[in-house]
Amino acid sequence: GQNIDQPTEMTATEGAIVQINCTYQTSGFNGLFWYQQHAGEAPTFLSYNVLDGLEEKGRFSSFLSRSKGYSYLLLKELQMKDSASYLCAVMDSNYQLIWGAGTKLIIKP
Amino acid sequence: EADIYQTPRYLVIGTGKKITLECSQTMGHDKMYWYQQDPGMELHLIHYSYGVNSTEKGDLSSESTVSRIRTEHFPLTLESARPSHTSQYLCASSHGTGEITEAFFGQGTRLTVV
Numbered sequence: 001g002q003n004i005d006q007p008t009e010m011t012a013t014e015g016a017i018v019q020i021n022c023t024y025q026t027s028g029f030n031g032l033f034w035y036q037q038h039a040g041e042a043p044t045f046l047s048y049n050v051l052d053g054l055e056e057k058g059r060f061s062s063f064l065s066r067s068k069g070y071s072y073l074l075l076k077e078l079q080m081k082d083s084a085s086y087l088c089a090v091m092d093s094n095y096q097l098i099w100g101a102g103t104k105l106i107i108k109p
Numbered sequence: 110e111a112d113i114y115q116t117p118r119y120l121v122i123g124t125g126k127k128i129t130l131e132c133s134q135t136m137g138h139d140k141m142y143w144y145q146q147d148p149g150m151e152l153h154l155i156h157y158s159y160g161v162n163s164t165e166k167g168d169l170s171s172e173s174t175v176s177r178i179r180t181e182h183f184p185l186t187l188e189s190a191r192p193s194h195t196s197q198y199l200c201a202s203s204h205g206t207g208e209i210t211e212a213f214f215g216q217g218t219r220l221t222v223v
Contacts, residue, residue: 004151031209042199042214043152050209087152091209101151 002026004100006088011106012078020073020086020103028093034062034073035087037102043087046073075105083107112136115200115215122190122222130185130218132200141183142212144199145169152199158183190222 003025012018024032031050035043049055049064049071061074073086085102092098113134122128134141139160144152154167158177172194173187183202187194197219201212 008149033211040217042216044214045211048209048211089152095209096154096157097152097212099152101149104149 002090002092002098004088004090004098006086006100006103008101009104009106011108012075014078014080014107014109016078017074017076018078018105020075020088020105022071022073022088022100024069024071024088024090024098024100026090026092026098029066030091030093030095032062032064032071033089033091033097034060034071035089037085037087039084046086078107080107080109113200113202113213113215115198115218117218118216119219120221122220124191124222126190128187128190128220130187130198130200130220132183132185132215133181134183134202134213134215135181136202136213137180138202138204138213139180140203140212141177142201142203143167143173143175143183143185144201145171146197146199146217148197156185190220192222195220195222 005023034046037043047062054063059076064071085104087102088100089097116131141158143156146152153169155169155171156175199217200215203212204210
């Protein structure tokens with residue numbers, strides 16, 4: 001079957017750096033997405049990786065290793081507003097998105 | 110900001126009632142999706158559409174139906190609501206053929222069936 005694994009919850013301190021990991025096993029691969037979802041709100045797009053390597057976008061970076069079925073989202077200079085759930089999703093060979101359950105990130109002052 | 114809208118935002122309804130959740134987008138996207146999400150859980154795809162007159166069932170068994178008569182409109186109907194339908198329903202859209210792009214989500218409808 002298809003499977004996306006992420007930690008359920010992480011805690012970090014304001015101003016610090018946090019890395020959220022995602023491992024996947026899917027039928028084919030057409031890219032990996034990261035979304036941010038604040039409590040009670042809709043997911044919003046953060047990044048898309050289809051080739052191996054690091055994509056940097058401001059305070060957020062996303063890394064992909066296709067051979068290892070692994071990605072991470074790196075958040076730098078954490079702010080209180082970064083408290084949210086971070087969802088990893090893989091697009092499979094049928095161009096369908098397979099979603100992880102999300103990682104709830106708690107930022108402490 | 111994404112131009113995709115869902116109504117109502119919140120709905121409490123009795124068992125056995127028929128309900129329609131509305132979703133509209135003004136971005137001209139061909140692909141539209143309905144997801145169900147319980148708190149702390151992953152999104153489950155219940156229906157999707159690749160364009161007008163195209164509808165497909167997703168991986169989650171559901172007693173709901175959808176229609177796609179116009180590009181911008183993708184309503185979800187529950188013929189007979191049950192307490193097990195209590196959940197958050199998210200509508201999303203993305204560009205169509207030839208490219209892989211991100212999906213834009215509506216604000217969601219939180220449904221409670223009593």
